[in-house]
Structures are given as C-alpha cells and as structure tokens.
Amino acid sequence: MLPFRIDFHSGEPVYEQVIYAAKKAILSGVLSPGERFPSVRSLSQELKINPNTAHKVVAALTAEGLLAVHPGVGTVVAPSVPGSAEDRAQVLVQDTERLVVEASRLGLTEEQLLNAVRKHWRKLNPSP
C-alpha cells in the first residue's frame, strides 16, 4: 500500500497529480524523515501508471531535496525536509489558484472570499 492515495482526474497530467500527492504527504508529515519512499516499481504498479512517469516523479522529488537516495536502502524521505511554512503553503498553490479563479468567476470580492475561508477554518479549528 502506498502512503498516499490519488483520485486521478482528467485534465491535469498524471505526472503533476502524482508529484502533488507525494509532496502533500511529505510536507504534511504523513511520511516522516528517514522513512522509505515507494520504489519506482511499486508506484507504477500501485497507481497503474507508466514506469517512466513514476521514475520522473522520484527524480524530480529527489532533485528538489524532498527525497534522498541511500545506496542499498532505496529512496527515503530526506532527513531535513525543507518544510518551512512557505514550502508547505506552496503545496496548496494549485488549490488556492483554483479557488481564487472560481471566486472571481462568480463575482465574489476578495473580502467575501476571505470570509468564506475564515468561516470554514473556524468550523474545523474552533477557538477555545
């Protein structure tokens, strides 16, 4: 079993969707530093994706410093993931963009959008 799941949707390249799901898992701490990251083979088999795509995903995450290759062990989550608040926010860029685009298409103002977000935030994080 993979430590993250993907509901593939059409319209966005498969590669981007896998990268996004993996980053979310790493930066949100679902996968902790030092933990093994799935091999190219198991990514390909479990997600039923082209092995070249799986390979590109692992290579891109390694190049970004999120994964580290340990000879003999395999690929692991990098010991010190550059998990600043900014990096973690970066994971949500796509979702944020989509939200802003939809809101402006509906003619909402910035204030109305922020209020809607705040309302949801408070629902999930009730202040003591």
Add this chain to the structure above:
Amino acid sequence: MNAIECDGLTRHFGNIRAVEKLTLQVPAGSIFALLGSNGAGKTTLLKLILNLLRPSSGQARVLGGDSAKLRADNFQRIGYVAEDVIHPDWMNLSSFLGYHRSLYRSWDSKLESQLRDKFNLPEGIAIKRFSRGMRMKAILLSTLCFRPELLVLDEPFSGLDPQVRDDLIEGILELTAADSPCTVVISSHDIAEIERLADWVGILAHGRIVLAEALTELQFRFRRIEVVGPDVRQQMPDPAPAGWIRAEATTPTLIQFIHTQFNTNTEAELRSMFVNARIQSSQLSLRDIFLATSKSSTSTDGLLT
C-alpha cells in the same frame, strides 16, 4: 532507437484505403497508445506491422527488420494480444500454458506462477468456455510469460469490467518494469486508462497519422484558453489564427478555444492581442485532445470497419 518504423506504409482493400502513406516511429521502451475512431485503420496497421497482412506499398520495420520478412523465429520476441487469437482453445489453462511454454525459449516460469496467482483463472474447464475477461487474461498470460521485446495489444480492454482491466494493466506493467523494458503498442478506446499507462500517443484518422508524440509534450502544447474581458468578442481575430481550434466568442466578454501550439510566450502574445483581458489556460485530458483532433478531420473516404 525505434522499435517500429513505418515509411509510406499503405494498404488498400479494393478501393478502400485502410492505411494510406503512413509514416510513424515507435520509440523502443515506450508504451505507445494508438488512438482512433472505429474504422480509422488501427487493426490494419497492427496487422501490417506483424506481417499478418502484406502492405500494398511502403514498408514497416520491426525490431530492426522488414515486417514482410518476419518469420516464426522472430515471433519469439514479439507478442500479439487480440480477442480472436487464442489457440488452442479446447485446452484447459494448464495444458494451454504448457503448450505455449514449449514454444518459447525465453519462457519465464517464475513470472507464469506469479501472474497465475494474480489472474486467478479457473483451472478445470476448457478455455473456450471462459468469459471474455478470462480469455483476455489467458491470452495476456501466454504472451507476457515469454517476455517479448515488443508487445502489441489490439483493444485489450474493451468490454471488460474494471477489476479485469486493472489485472491486465498490472500484468503489462510487470513486463515494462523489467531491467530490459519492452516496447508496448496498445490500440484502445479506453482513453482514460491509456492516459495513465502510455508515455507516447499516436492518433490515427482515415488511415493516416494525425499526430504522434510524447504525451507530456502533447499535453503541454494543447491548452484550453479562455479570454475574459470587456468587448473581447469585437477583438476576435477573423479568421482565427493557425493553431486555434473551435474558437468561439461565447458571449461578448468571453472567447474560448483550444490552442494546439501553446508555448511559454503564448500568454504574453494573447495579452497583447486582447486589451484589458484576462487569459486563463488549462491543460487538456487526452480524451479532450483526441476529440479536438478528430473533429477537425471529418472526411469519410477510405473508411474500413
């Protein structure tokens, strides 16, 4: 390195031009999806590649040799999976696999037992009594186990339930994940499944190749564009620039089209073309790309069903 190279490949049936002056390269190690409507010539093309049909003119080269000279020995390296190629179908699974095992020098018995576990096929009954899904699994099993260098699948998923499709896909990926990856050519209507599996795509219409390229490049250059702004309809260029398809001013403030030559400068170009407008671009699914390309060629001559 290409696993398949077609050069001016042509096949006529009487006055029906099933495959017409077709030029195509399939890179070695790729999973190449061959898409096209019914009658586009997919099955004819695959049969030409495998020397099951002779070309009227032109040539296909397969694993380095002329396809018209393929002999039994070459088929030690080439696998073909189609609904109607299950022989001998009066055998049960074990005898059937035993028969195929005896034909192929490179038979991988370990892979055989692994796939038999995964595919979970009935042992006691003749293959001709199998359901369509079970039959496709049996054919795939008898083909994957000799680890072909080139695997050609003609509509392997059509009419199968999702579980069987998943099993077939896992079987195919089993082969491509090996150290010496094989080249896979799949014709299919199930574009959503193919989109995850393939890294190269060829679209066929009326016996000709409309496009053939890496999926990542294809999905980069095809974009759905929306231009939103006051009076954009009046700024709409007429005729629409080359590379735009299905361009339409849906409302006075919205223009929609599919850009087929999107690049890193396109958004800036559009911003200078439309004053005070907002440009939104989004990538297309393979299904939408296929539909967009097939709608732009609607001639009906040369159809073969």
